[in-house]
Amino acid sequence: MTISAPSAELTIGRQGHYAGAVSRLVAFGADVGASWGLYTLGVALFNAAYKLVTGSSYNLTNHQVLAVIILSVWEFVYYSYQWAVGGRTIGMAVFGLQVVTTEGGPIGVRQAVVRTLGLALSVAFFLFAFWGIIFQRERRAWDDLIAGTAVVYSWDARAARLRWMARTEGAMHGAVLHQQEQEHRLEPGQDVTSQP
Amino acid sequence: MEQLAQALAERIVPLVIEAIDIDALIDRVDIDKVVSRVDVDKVIDRVDVEKIIERVDVEKIIERVDINAIIDKVNIDALVEQTELGSIIARSTTGIVTEILDVIRAQGVGLDDFIFRWGNRLLGRRRKIASWPEGPPLLVEPKVGPVS
Numbered sequence: 062m063t064i065s066a067p068s069a070e071l072t073i074g075r076q077g078h079y080a081g082a083v084s085r086l087v088a089f090g091a092d093v094g095a096s097w098g099l100y101t102l103g104v105a106l107f108n109a110a111y112k113l114v115t116g117s118s119y120n121l122t123n124h125q126v127l128a129v130i131i132l133s134v135w136e137f138v139y140y141s142y143q144w145a146v147g148g149r150t151i152g153m154a155v156f157g158l159q160v161v162t163t164e165g166g167p168i169g170v171r172q173a174v175v176r177t178l179g180l181a182l183s184v185a186f187f188l189f190a191f192w193g194i195i196f197q198r199e200r201r202a203w204d205d206l207i208a209g210t211a212v213v214y215s216w217d218a219r220a221a222r223l224r225w226m227a228r229t230e231g232a233m234h235g236a237v238l239h240q241q242e243q244e245h246r247l248e249p250g251q252d253v254t255s256q257p
Numbered sequence: 258m259e260q261l262a263q264a265l266a267e268r269i270v271p272l273v274i275e276a277i278d279i280d281a282l283i284d285r286v287d288i289d290k291v292v293s294r295v296d297v298d299k300v301i302d303r304v305d306v307e308k309i310i311e312r313v314d315v316e317k318i319i320e321r322v323d324i325n326a327i328i329d330k331v332n333i334d335a336l337v338e339q340t341e342l343g344s345i346i347a348r349s350t351t352g353i354v355t356e357i358l359d360v361i362r363a364q365g366v367g368l369d370d371f372i373f374r375w376g377n378r379l380l381g382r383r384r385k386i387a388s389w390p391e392g393p394p395l396l397v398e399p400k401v402g403p404v405s
Contacts, residue, residue, distance in 0.1 A: 067363030077396030081369020084362070157362040165393030195376040198389050213392055214366065219333070221359035226334065 066226070072218040077165065079200040080158050080212045082191070091152030096139045100132060137177055144173035149215075157216030163199070163209055172208045179204030 104121050111119045121128045143150045148160045148168055160168055160176065168176070183190035183203040190203040199211050377386045391397045 067360055071363040071366045072359060075366050078392040079390075081366070082372050083368040084365035087365060155358065156365060157358075161393055161396070163393060165395030165397075195373055196380070199393075200373070211393055213396060214362075216359075216362060218359070218362075221355055223333070224356055 066222065069222060073222060075214045076218055077213050077215070080214050081200060082194040084156050084158060084214070085194055085202075085212055086191070088150075088152040088156040088158050091155055092140075092150045093152075095151045096136055099139070100135050103135070136181075140180060141170075141173045141177040144168060144176060145170045153212075157214055157218075158212055159215035160210050161213055163211055165211075165213070168208075168210055172210055176204050176208035176210055179207035182207070 108119060108121070111117075121131070140150060144160055145168075147154075149158060153159065160173075162168055162172070186203070193202045193206065194200050197206075199205075201211055205211055373386070377383065390399060
């Protein structure tokens, strides 16, 4: 079974355009999963190291206030650091999204930090905060409006299309060779051009 | 005496030049014969190429070249079809995972459009959203012309 290449209009043609609700929410879901997974892994590693050093076990779930503080700090670092460095989180990179300024340039550290705080506010008011992605002129949620940012589609769509074309071309070439082998009873691997 | 000669020359020379049929003169010259007598190697030997190259401001030339216009003129699809470039790209990249990601991203874009279009249609903003920008000004050229 072969999957046909997505249309250029939905890939190459959309680079730099404002990203919509589905892509952004799915990317956010992926980030929640990734950050939670990394947090869990970190806690497990800490527990193992603590047990190795002291001989007794330490369970963070018994200290809920501390756990919430650590988780909050971790989430803050997870989002603000990644946005400050490359304008995208792991989830955004997977789904081909990038945070940019309202003009379209790269965001700075201050904007990354403000956007992270704005995201916390947006999550707290989920139903209201994210409507902007659908109904606002520049598809900006609260966190975007607070930080002066926007989210755009940004992935190497042209390279992906070239790969599709190359694969399709390769598959077609293989099918033609196979047909020629059948027609001319060639040995597998022998090109029809080498036959007298 | 010298002034007289100068005055005469000033009057006669233009008259002579006017009288000469330059085209007819050139027609009578055997250009091939002239060219064959020129020792090109000797001429080239006398040219200091290094000095000429030193005097060329390559950066200024590059600045004047519109690279984007050249790239726009290149038909990438045809290039990939007609050369081994596609196979090289396919071999040099991670392959199927990135292609699946490309499909997922494109599906996401399609769903985004659907939600955006219908969400705003329900609010009766179908015409209004047509005039909205597609992306930030540095990344997407603003829409031109009146929107109905």
